[in-house]
Amino acid sequence: MSAPETTRSPRVTDDASWPSDPVAGTWDLLVVGGGTAGLVAAHTAGDLGASVLLVERSRTGGDCLWTGCVPSKSLLAAGHAAAEARAGGSLGVHVGSVEVDFAAVMAHVRGAIAAIAPVDSPDAVRRSGAAVAQGTVRFTGPRTAEVDGTAVSFRQAVLATGSAPIVPGLPGLRESEPLTSDTVWDLTELPARLLVLGGGPIGCELGQALARLGSQVTIVEAADRVLAREEQDASRIVDAALRADGIDLRTGVALTSVGTGTGGDPTGTPDDQEYVAHLDDGSTVTCDRILVAVGRRPGTADLGLDAAGVELDERGYVVVDDALRTSNPRIRAAGDLTGHPPFTHVAGSHGSLAASNAVLGLRRKVKPDLVPRVTYTSPEVAAFGVAPDGAGVTVRRVEHDEVDRARAEGRTAGYSSLVLDRRGRVVGATVVGPRAGESLAEAVLAAQAGLRARTVAGTMHAYPTWSDGVWKAGLAQGRADLSAPTTRRVTGALRRLRRAWVSR
Numbered sequence: 042m043s044a045p046e047t048t049r050s051p052r053v054t055d056d057a058s059w060p061s062d063p064v065a066g067t068w069d070l071l072v073v074g075g076g077t078a079g080l081v082a083a084h085t086a087g088d089l090g091a092s093v094l095l096v097e098r099s100r101t102g103g104d105c106l107w108t109g110c111v112p113s114k115s116l117l118a119a120g121h122a123a124a125e126a127r128a129g130g131s132l133g134v135h136v137g138s139v140e141v142d143f144a145a146v147m148a149h150v151r152g153a154i155a156a157i158a159p160v161d162s163p164d165a166v167r168r169s170g171a172a173v174a175q176g177t178v179r180f181t182g183p184r185t186a187e188v189d190g191t192a193v194s195f196r197q198a199v200l201a202t203g204s205a206p207i208v209p210g211l212p213g214l215r216e217s218e219p220l221t222s223d224t225v226w227d228l229t230e231l232p233a234r235l236l237v238l239g240g241g242p243i244g245c246e247l248g249q250a251l252a253r254l255g256s257q258v259t260i261v262e263a264a265d266r267v268l269a270r271e272e273q274d275a276s277r278i279v280d281a282a283l284r285a286d287g288i289d290l291r292t293g294v295a296l297t298s299v300g301t302g303t304g305g306d307p308t309g310t311p312d313d314q315e316y317v318a319h320l321d322d323g324s325t326v327t328c329d330r331i332l333v334a335v336g337r338r339p340g341t342a343d344l345g346l347d348a349a350g351v352e353l354d355e356r357g358y359v360v361v362d363d364a365l366r367t368s369n370p371r372i373r374a375a376g377d378l379t380g381h382p383p384f385t386h387v388a389g390s391h392g393s394l395a396a397s398n399a400v401l402g403l404r405r406k407v408k409p410d411l412v413p414r415v416t417y418t419s420p421e422v423a424a425f426g427v428a429p430d431g432a433g434v435t436v437r438r439v440e441h442d443e444v445d446r447a448r449a450e451g452r453t454a455g456y457s458s459l460v461l462d463r464r465g466r467v468v469g470a471t472v473v474g475p476r477a478g479e480s481l482a483e484a485v486l487a488a489q490a491g492l493r494a495r496t497v498a499g500t501m502h503a504y505p506t507w508s509d510g511v512w513k514a515g516l517a518q519g520r521a522d523l524s525a526p527t528t529r530r531v532t533g534a535l536r537r538l539r540r541a542w543v544s545r
């Protein structure tokens with residue numbers, strides 16, 4: 042297998058051009074990259090009164106807006122709508138056959154991007170006082186860089202150049218012109234048969250969305266389960282949901298090579314071309330397109346980071362300390378290129394922290410224990426913090442067949458669990474089910490505030506909400522607290538006193 046490569050395929054962002062501010066001069070803060078991390082860094086530093094130059098080589102908004110969160114959640118919304126229409130019969134609602142207009146689905150996706158784009162636009166950045174320019178940055182020294190050949194100098198800088206999809210160098214794969222999360226948005230027709238390589242968050246989300254829209258999807262995942270970073274039970278529930286959507290899910294097998302076929306027709310023309318993926322268990326998958334979703338690599342090549350004195354780790358991520366400082370104390374890094382969990386909320390939090398630390402000389406630190414993650418499959422998987430098998434923790438878990446909202450909607454596949462430390466404080470959680478991401482927020486807030494499960498239990502929750510799952514997990518701990526020997530002695534003494542008092 043030759044070395045994996047970062048894709049260089051054309052992106053929806055590539056041909057955009059927009060008016061730039063002049064770049065020459067010395068800036069308090071140079072921000073490299075206009076994705077979430079860079080945008081938040083520029084806004085923050087601009088609001089604090091620093092002279093800021095944000096340089097973006099393509100369009101401001103980054104992966105999240107153009108090729109990541111926004112299009113994927115828009116596509117999932119269409120896929121989920123199709124699935125719910127088909128499933129309406131179980132609730133007594135019959136809609137006949139469900140037809141998907143893929144062009145209209147993609148128009149909806151582009152509409153969602155267009156609705157959010159102004160928030161991330163160069164003009165929005167300028168309103169906070171920062172200058173914004175289109176160009177590619179290359180560092181020439183510890184305090185100097187070039188923007189498309191024009192020299193700039195900076196007192197401090199924030200690197201925020203993100204990450205890009207990996208395409209493994211397997212025989213025949215590149216020749217099959219595989220889609221990635223960068224290019225899948227350019228599809229004008231739904232592939233009849235789609236092979237998704239990788240069963241991580243991208244493979245599961247896009248695989249489920251496209252299957253629900255009518256594609257015959259096969260997911261090939263090298264690990265023994267999908268969403269391998271999540272709890273086994275979460276993987277198991279998502280596995281069953283994907284299969285129920287008609288996905289041919291193959292775990293524990295890897296792609297070895299890709300060949301071509303003509304649908305069994307020896308006289309077939311290139312128009313009939315199909316791809317035959319060979320897996321390492323000897324099986325094959327025949328498909329019309331391949332979508333590669335096997336992870337990402339940092340966008341740190343060609344930045345001149347050697348000249349800037351910025352150290353990279355062996356995988357190419359920028360090495361940062363807990364205050365996001367690189368090995369050059371004038372340069373911080375934020376977002377995907379740090380190797381911290383690659384999420385938009387992490388990138389945004391990093392951008393704010395890196396910029397305020399730079400401009401005000403603070404030493405605010407990242408909080409890795411409080412990073413939530415949500416995979417927006419149906420059901421959703423949401424989790425954060427200490428794992429349930431962590432040392433010295435107690436897990437309180439409620440199956441969703443005990444949650445009335447889940448029963449009412451007939452969607453009981455899932456659970457809510459809280460991970461508690463020795464003092465009963467919330468230090469982690471996993472929720473699997475509809476709106477799991479929303480339910481998780483309460484547990485993250487509890488952990489941030491150092492609250493105990495009994496505070497969650499003692500907080501009134503509207504009935505019947507999906508967050509009853511988290512509440513009931515808190516109640517389970519409340520009941521366990523009540524049955525502890527010391528508590529039983531105290532409540533017993535109070536009860537006896539009260540009985541004596543009211544019997545007078």
Ligand SMILES: Cc1cc2nc3c(=O)[nH]c(=O)nc-3n(C[C@H](O)[C@H](O)[C@H](O)COP(=O)(O)OP(=O)(O)OC[C@H]3O[C@@H](n4cnc5c(N)ncnc54)[C@H](O)[C@@H]3O)c2cc1C
Nearest residue numbers: 074076077078098103104105109178203376377383384385
């Ligand atoms: C399909 C998909 C779905 C996702 N869904 C979610 C989700 O639901 N929730 C979530 O939290 N996260 C999600 N993510 C992850 C999220 O999109 C990223 O973590 C986030 O966008 C990273 O932001 P960033 O600012 O670090 O990098 P990016 O957004 O990648 O921004 C980097 C910017 O730097 C620019 N750049 C690069 N090199 C240079 C240079 N030399 N000079 C100038 N500019 C340069 C690039 O053009 C780019 O605009 C998803 C990702 C994908 C791919």
Ligand SMILES: NC(=O)c1ccc[n+]([C@@H]2O[C@H](COP(=O)([O-])OP(=O)(O)OC[C@H]3O[C@@H](n4cnc5c(N)ncnc54)[C@H](O)[C@@H]3O)[C@@H](O)[C@H]2O)c1
Nearest residue numbers: 239240241242243261262263264296334335336383415416
């Ligand atoms: N909802 C969200 O927040 C969201 C959604 C999408 C992506 N993301 C972020 O983007 C990142 C990248 O996502 P991703 O799914 O591409 O990467 P990933 O690393 O999370 O998952 C890739 C999967 O591909 C498998 N794999 C690797 N090589 C393979 C091969 N040759 N054959 C078969 N399987 C192979 C791996 O075992 C792994 O399970 C994620 O880590 C995630 O944080 C977040």
